[in-house]
């Protein structure tokens with residue numbers, strides 16, 4: 001079936017899928033949550049490249065006419081490799097919104113919350129170098145945060161405590177703008193905003209990325225009235241069903257991913 005493919009290390013990219021569905025309600029979407037191999041942000045780049053290649057090969061086999069890499073960590077590690085391997089297939093990736101943050105900050109101090117993998121990547125280093133020299137960027141690696149969100153309870157004590165600790169460090173650095181550099185963090189944006197306090201603006205990329213993907217892919221996929229949204233996971237299917245029905249405003253067909261995706 002002709003569709004748009006979307007993937008992430010787990011449930012974080014559902015934030016992008018949600019925004020994409022709102023823009024393309026009649027386009028079939030196929031999402032792979034690689035929860036069985038998450039978190040990507042605490043693995044090496046080679047691991048993330050191999051997982052990403054395997055997932056894209058699967059999405060292509062399922063009729064994907066374009067792929068959204070709905071993961072900052074996989075975009076940083078792998079999107080250039082994917083583009084080389086499949087030159088005919090259009091890819092849209094996500095990266096921390098540093099440029100919009102540089103334009104929006106009033107005091108020239110910006111924080112970035114992201115996985116250790118994203119912040120250590122060469123792609124992110126290049127993004128940093130492209131910012132004005134006067135911009136202060138406070139990097140905040142958040143190991144474990146995506147993993148806590150994967151568990152599905154967005155009000156869990158450990159999750160809220162972890163957010164408060166990161167927010168306290170960012171407040172101490174006197175940033176007035178914080179970039180959410182991991183797609184998982186969108187689902188706890190309300191907690192992050194509350195912990196940062198009213199003087200700090202938060203920037204997320206789910207909306208602009210979905211706008212770009214919708215524009216790029218709309219004509220490549222045939223619109224149909226009852227276009228399905230299929231979610232496939234290498235992790236716990238029951239948990240993904242619960243998360244999808246709690247976090248997404250539309251029905252999804254949720255199943256285990258094909259066995260070829262389970263192997264490393």
Ligand code: DGL
Nearest residue numbers: 009039040041072073183
């Ligand atoms: N959602 C992914 C991102 O945007 C990362 C989560 C993980 O570490 O697996 O970076």
